[in-house]
Amino acid sequence: MAAPNSSLTAFSADVASLATQASQCTVALRNRGHAFSGFYWRPDVIATAAELVSTRPGDRISILTPSHETVDGVVIGRDPSTDVALVRAPATASAATAAPSTVPALGTLVLAGGRSRHGATCAVGFIGLTGARWRSMRGGDVGPRIWLDIRLRPHAEGGPVLDAAGQFIGMAVLAPRRRVLLIPAETIERVGGELLTHGRIRRAYLGVGLQAVEVSPRSDKGAGQSGLMIISLDPDGPAAKAGLQQGDIILRNADLAQPASVDISRSSQHMKINVALAERP
Structure with missing residues (x-):
């Protein structure tokens, strides 16, 4: 029998540790028949993809927490132009720890966390593109253009993305032509602050x-x-x-x-x- 490859074993253990860390802040949400993911951005606030939240501020949304509890959350606000939405929820998990505000390097290893009704999920890939700041079709300042070379299943959209150091760098969302985009952590911080204060983005x-x-x-x-x-x-x-x-x-x-x-x-x-x-x- 061949001797185990210590490097591969160590790499596998590191990825498993990242997946466990991501699962501790990742939730599953269900809104009007659609299941998707989100994450604790603050101890009592969940961030997710705005395009998946079809309810209005103040409406309730079902949440499956990391501890497998089903609780009700309340929509705080959403900004379709940057694809960021916030949901108020009971504080049942730790919030994601953001990395310093720098653009991740091309080729950086990343892990996208998700949660389905069956449990936590993960996908591993790399930063496939880093580009200049850009605006969405709706005019929102999304921040630097970052593509993920990763296979993201629909239920995992809106989940957190961690780098190899275990720091939160953004949110994974699906884009046209099967691309996976990263909504950077600094964008979520900027937009989320407005949503928390005003419930909307002032124009x-x-x-x-x-x-x-x-x-x-x-x-x-x-x-x-x-x-x-x-x-x-x-x-x-x-x-x-x-x-x-x-x-x-x-x-x-x-x-x-x-x-x-x-x-x-x-x-x-x-x-x-x-x-x-x-x-x-």
Whole structure:
């Protein structure tokens, strides 16, 4: 009989230890007939994938805890633009421990935890892609683009992802074309904080209807400049109160921070107008 490979045995033991650690914070949720996973983000708050939570804030959702208890949770809020949802639940397990806010390196070994009605599950893989920050189709700032080279079963979507050191680095979600995305821990922290405080993500509101236009054409000296023409104004909105007018062209390099300093072109004259953005009604 061949002697056991000590390196493989040690690796197997390390993976088993990671799986056990992930299982201690991972829950199974059931919402309108759909089963998926989540994890204790705070001692009494579960995070999961927003696209899987079809109920409204305040509604109840069934949770199977790491100790195999079935309890009711209450939806705190959800942000479909970043795919983050929070559920208030009894404090029955420890929360995931987040890694330092750094992008995991390409090729890093990861473990995705999940939970089905039969028990805890896991899948092992690697960071398959790391890219620049990106926004979802719904406009949410998801953070760095990270793909997982891993086989994720539907019931495990919304579960935690740990690195080889056992630290929480994000949440695994399914994407089109069978890709598995990582919603980074720092994104969950940022969005989750808003949901805990306000129950929703507050969006800045300018109060204008816009149409893309060309300000100056492309030439041999370089690219042209484009902008956004104001075609309608909310008379009670921030833009109208600041003096913006129909026909003004907001230049694409405008700083839309809070408060917004908006660079515009009006009758071929460039000017800057300060606008105090409001929350979207």
